[in-house]
Amino acid sequence: MLSVRTMTVQRQEGICRTIAFVALLAGFFAAFHPVAGRAATTERVVVNRFSGLAxxxxxxxxxxxxxxxxxxxxxxxxxxxxxxxxxxxxxxxxxxxxxxxxxxxxxxxxxxxxxxxxxxxxxxxxxxxxxxxxxxxxxxxxxxxxxxxxxxxxxxxxxxxxxxxxxxxxx
Known part of the structure; x- marks a missing residue:
């Protein structure tokens, strides 16, 4: 029973490390590759992508x-x-x-x-x-x-x- 619990804890720690790594990559990507959010930057006139307002x-x-x-x-x-x-x-x-x-x-x-x-x-x-x-x-x-x-x-x-x-x- 102890080996099963140890395996579960090891898996949980591995999953936590994986999630932390993915979150770190996502943060790095977002910092250097801004996502179109506030305004569309592919339009000839800048508009708010949600409201359509210039x-x-x-x-x-x-x-x-x-x-x-x-x-x-x-x-x-x-x-x-x-x-x-x-x-x-x-x-x-x-x-x-x-x-x-x-x-x-x-x-x-x-x-x-x-x-x-x-x-x-x-x-x-x-x-x-x-x-x-x-x-x-x-x-x-x-x-x-x-x-x-x-x-x-x-x-x-x-x-x-x-x-x-x-x-x-x-x-």
Missing amino acids: IEGFDPVAYFVEGAPVRGLPEYEAMQGGAVWRFHNEGNRASFAEHPEIYGPQFGGYDPTEVARGVTQAGNPMFFVVADQRLYLFSREANRDAFAADPARFLAQALARWPELERGLSQ
């Missing part, structure tokens, strides 16, 4: 009018570029409908500093710059600050890389 439901026109991110409202929605856009009021929705190329975030909402490196990383609506009458969103505060210090350098690199990156994104 720029997490923030009003893109408000960045120009208010100088700050403002949540859009469900009663002021518009469909454009395969995404649902929300606006704070009817006037902002009308402005966007007339000129989405101006009010929509450049590079589809992808971080231009990352685009300049050849990577599509979704921008965060809280980290933004309006430069030369265009909206840019950034994945991190440090990227926003670097861009703001030298937008011409980043834009030249991003514009050169964007066509190839955009071809790799879904329609």
